[in-house]
Amino acid sequence: MGIENQAEKSLNLIRSRICNPNFIFKPLSDSPDSNYSKLKFIISSSITEACNNSILLLGPRGSGKVAVLELVLNDLLEQYPDTITVIRLNGLLHSEDNSAFKEIARQLCMEHNLLFSKMASFDDNSQFMIAMLRECGLAHKTIIFALDEFDLFAQGKQRLLYSLLDAMQSVTSQAVVVGVSCRLDADQLLEKRVRSRFSHRKLLFLPPSKEDVQRLLEHVLSLPMDSNLAHDYATGFNEKLQSILADERFKEIISTYLNSNPTVNHLLRFLFLAISHMELKSGFLSLENFKVALSSLQRQPKQECIKDCSILEIYILICMKRLEIKEQNSYNFISVMKEYKSIHDSFPTSDYYAQNVCLRAFEHLLQRELICFTENRGHGQSIEFRPVKLVISYAELQEGLKSYRSCPAILLKLIDR
Amino acid sequence: MGKVESPEITRRATRSSSSTAVTSNEVETAKITEPYKPTLNDFVFGGERLSFDDLLSSFPSRGNQIRELLRLLGPVNSPMLPLFIYGGPSTGKTSTILQIFRYLSRPFVYASCLTCYSPRILFESVLNQLLLHKKNAANRYSSAKHCDKPADFVNFLREDLVGVIENLKRSSKKLGSNKPAGRPNGNMLYLIFDNLELIREWDKSSSILPFMFNLYDFLKLQEVGLIFISNTSPDTYYSNMGYTEHVPVYFPEYTEEDLRQILTRNQENRKLYSSFLDVVLRPFCRTTRRVDELSTAFSALFRKYCESLSDLASVPNEEMKRRLFSHFQPHIAPSLNEVFWVPSKSSTEVEINKDTRRKGSVRKSQGCEHFAQIDFHLSTSAKYLLISAFLASRNPATLDASLFDSTGGSDSRKRKRKASEKSMEQKEAAEQELLMKGPGTFPLERLLAIFQCIISVADSFDEEEHENDVLRVEGDGGLMSDVLLQLSSLCNANFIIKGKSCPLEGSTRYRSTISEDLALKVARSLKFPLPNYLYRR
DSSP states (O other): OHHHHHHHHHHHHHHHHHTOHHHHHTGGGOSTTSHHHHHHHHHHHHHHTTOOEEEEEEOOTTSSHHHHHHHHHHHHHHHSTTTEEEEEEEHHHHOSHHHHHHHHHHHHHHHHTOOOOTTOOHHHHHHHHHHHHHHHHHTTOEEEEEEESHHHHTSTTOHHHHHHHHHTTSSSOOEEEEEEESOTTGGGGSOHHHHTTSOOEEEEOOOOOHHHHHHHHHHHHSOOTTSSSOHHHHHHHHHHHHHHHHOHHHHHHHHHHHHHOOOHHHHHHHHHHHHHTOOTTTOSOOHHHHHHHHHHHSOOHHHHHHHHSOHHHHHHHHHHHHHHHTTOSOBOHHHHHHHHHHHHHHSOOSOOOOHHHHHHHHHHHHHHTSEEESOSOOTTSOGGGSOEEEOSOHHHHHHHHHHSTTOOHHHHHHHHO | OOOOOOOOOOHHHHHHHHSSSOOOOHHHHHTTSSOOOOOGGGGSOOSSOOOHHHHHHHSTTOHHHHHHHHHHHOSTTOOOOOEEEEEOTTSSHHHHHHHHHHHHTOOEEEEETTTSOSHHHHHHHHHHHHTTOOOOTTTTTOOSSOOOSHHHHHHHHHHHHHHHHHHHHHHHHHHOSOOOTTSOOSSOEEEEEEOGGGGGGSTTHHHHHHHHHTHHHHHOOTTEEEEEEESSOGGGGTTSTTOOOOEEEEEOOOOHHHHHHHHHHTOSSHHHHHHHHHHHHHHHHTTOOOHHHHHHHHHHHHHHHTTTOSOTTOOOOHHHHHHHHHHHHHHHHHHHTOSSEEOOTTOSSOOEEOOOSSTTOOOOOGGGTTOOSOSSOOOHHHHHHHHHHHHHHHSOGGGHHHHTSTTOSGGGGGOOOOOOHHHHHHHHHHHHHHHHHOSOEEEHHHHHHHHHHHHHHHHHHHHHHOTTOSTTOOGGGGSOTTHHHHHHHHHHTTSEEEEEEOTTTOSEEEEEOOOHHHHHHHHHHHTOOHHHHOOOO
């Protein structure tokens, strides 16, 4: 019982660490040339010097751009509690100009204890924002705009970006715009009038190096010695962890996993799975946990789909494949049925079913998205006559059939030709 | 108005009735008389707590998935990355996850994108559940909050979630460690979104889908767990911008062995049923592996299997099995070719073999050609109308004149020419094109003209047969005023589809959906020489 209790506590601890980006990115950002230090320097200098600034954080999805920004903002809020207002927008939510201005007005009102009117028009809101910028500038307060998914704000007329950056041209205002995007060409998307007002400062977020990964693993997985966990349990856990981390097999697992996507969030998902598979009885991590996590994250959905198919569904897939090999550029259910019949005529088996049963199997394939309609229109036409195409490659189909349990020999023969 | 009977079925009740195990709803039903006061307990299943063994035994061959999900959900109050559960239809995704929450009795909110068919309804349904708001006559069936933009939804959701989690924390602190059943366990709240694949067909799918996938990052609340359930695998979402990967949990399709376990589970006489499954399961598994489809097919077949049996409770021995099999065997092959089975009322052996899925168009299966008769009633004029619709859909309109001249179309077969290789190729290509195009559309006037032609032809045939019969000569009598009525009833039966109106002419165009087999069968019942009129390239 004692061990299990301890194990559950440590499990909770590590899981909450994984779900907390602030914890994850803290150790990666203490070196002076890290993005964290650079960003902090830029923003804090524009706060102290009371000037305007704009900056882009670029990097692949899940590389911790927002997390680092949040770390910096939290630090600055502690450092200058009265002089900063942070406005957070997200391109996925506020890419419309109207809703963006509304959200800005709402957050400004919240910060400054003003009454926010839901009914305010677009014009009211944008004028309110400009007025607030001026007022804050006069009071030597900085407004920081954090725009996540920055590339989405560059869609359409870019009115939000223009009015923001234009207002920042005046001497009185005091604001920092931080754009976060996974598109490396995000600044190229801007209109000329916006681009000329934007300072082209960019911070690039790169995937962590091997040493960083090792440091991160230790940081996330090892238990603290000064917590309410039993001391000998924590030492035992950490010793076991050290031996796993030093293991060559473990390093191989990590490197195969990170080959597909080396970002930090991707690694965290792996750690989460591995931790969830920890045996509560023994209370320690084992190499096996990481292996299981790797196999359950590296999935091949198409192969799984083929394994799920019934024999008749595979027959239909093979008929379609044969039609494609014959270079028939478009085909529908009726022509697939013709092919099915011709296969049956040359190799009679018991697997010959009526058209309506085949149609049901055909619909199952559509649901599994192994096949799809070539065009979206033509809803008036019934399913049998709408042209379809395969969305699975020849190699995938072949491999899937080989691993299919009790696949009829005739099908293997048909696909190999 | 007087007494308004409000259907006060609580949320939990409707939900648990959809799952396999039946929850006892007595507690809820007792509360119907007095106005129901929603509490925090509404976030968990009422009734008795499920034990782990019950959970495992109610889902045969899902043990691995259940254990995996329990591991991922983790101990009480441990944060979680979003999960993505996927697998084919009727593999038990939804019911498994709901029963797991019943077993854990942790608070959760469930919303299916099938019933909530637009962003606004989805958002409001989640918010209503969080605020314990129930639509009823008193609030004029309105939602707690009006919200149709993702931006508003995030703000409301965060606000409400924080409130609910506060309450959960307070109540769990108050109760301490010993909790009665039906109380929320822990202060994590889980949001379950079912049928996620349907969002892709919504109008604003390109913005809603990335929003849903990134919901966890928007909320930034550790106490909220997100679970997405989808019929299609994660790779079908890749094309969407802003896609983020979640922890995948896969529910594979059941194997033959699993199916046997599941199907015998609720049977009274398991021995008898398993001897029945020995016969039917393997051949049926070759066509479909879905539990829902198999169980409906088997329920009727099993009745037939037991027909010759006097005592349903008897345990079958080898000899009896053999006897049952020989009695039952002729039914297997035809039933394999049936998709939908309707017991006919006409007490004959003939069953209507209908395919009512998708537009409910009726197709005759090729496998039962021995049913020469059509199995449903149609009036003679409706039959002629059906045939003329079929002809109008299949034949090119330019050929009508030559096919339906006064001699009755028999001379149209005289066009014989030696086919050169090139013309053969052309023929093939044309055939291919015809296959791709499917049945054509036609205006009402053309249908009526053909109808009139074939009726006069049929009358002339009749005259040849019984020359003395004076009464038969009715001329145009076949075209009566109720033809249009017949047409509309054929449309309603989906034999003929009413298409969109033609943009040039402005009149409605029709299209016949019946297969050639059915058309020939109808023609045979009328003794009408349909093949003479079919244009073959």
